[in-house]
Amino acid sequence: AQTVTQSQPEMSVQEAETVTLSCTYDTSESNYYLFWYKQPPSRQMILVIRQEAYKQQNATENRFSVNFQKAAKSFSLKISDSQLGDTAMYFCAFRTQGGSEKLVFGKGTKLTVNP
């Protein structure tokens, strides 16, 4: 069974600063995908960034980047130049190819960006 662990239930950061959210996962699969999703208060869950496990290069989307360490099964999210709109729950998620292709989620990290 796959598991995803987010060890930081809550974090806060000052506007314009950089913050890193941690995520580790456990799997015996070799072909899988990792995602970070953002869930703003009372709003829709949206994709932030994704990483294919077979790619060594870390994914980047504007101010969001990941540090993917496959051997360590670690997938952290770095948010640069934090903005007030980044305040949200952030979920790390794991998905394997084939079968249900369900997303397995971590418990989430509540990020607050302070002005």
Added chain:
Amino acid sequence: EADIYQTPRYLVIGTGKKITLECSQTMGHDKMYWYQQDPGMELHLIHYSYGVNSTEKGDLSSESTVSRIRTEHFPLTLESARPSHTSQYLCASSASGTAALPLHFGNGTRLTVT
């Protein structure tokens, strides 16, 4: 923005009532999912579907049932609501072909059973 819609957004209902949570998507996605999420907590998969007439139970045991008669529609039904069913229910869909494709989520239905 993803074209996946859930209704109602909020529902307060008494114990014993039958309810149906609606989920529709206009993207032609084959795969659809129902997740249950308690406030501030992780999401647990309760049902999924690969396509029309295909439904499977997820990881979290649920007394709810689902149907998939049309590609775009994946309703969830509770025959007799109980306070333990109070939660947020999120519907999601994705295209087939590769697990690299992300899930698109609806806004969710927040259910309260009194």
